[in-house]
Amino acid sequence: MMASTYLSSPTWKTLPFSVLEFTGQYSSNYAVQFAVMALTAAPAVIVYIILNKHITKGVAMGAVKG
DSSP states (O other): OHHHHHOOSTTSOOHHHHGGGGBOSSOBOHHHHHHHHHHHHHHHHHHHHHTHHHHHHHHHHHHOOO
């Protein structure tokens, strides 16, 4: 909430803040909000799918006591 207060210019806002633009005072367009949320999460999911083997290996190495 504080980030939305500090970022007054739309050029510095990140993708998650774009969801707030589709929220009205009395009603919300939930279909568009969910579409924006899916598009916002897509890059992180794609990166995880590509780097899954390395992430799993790093987590396993960190769990070993030695």
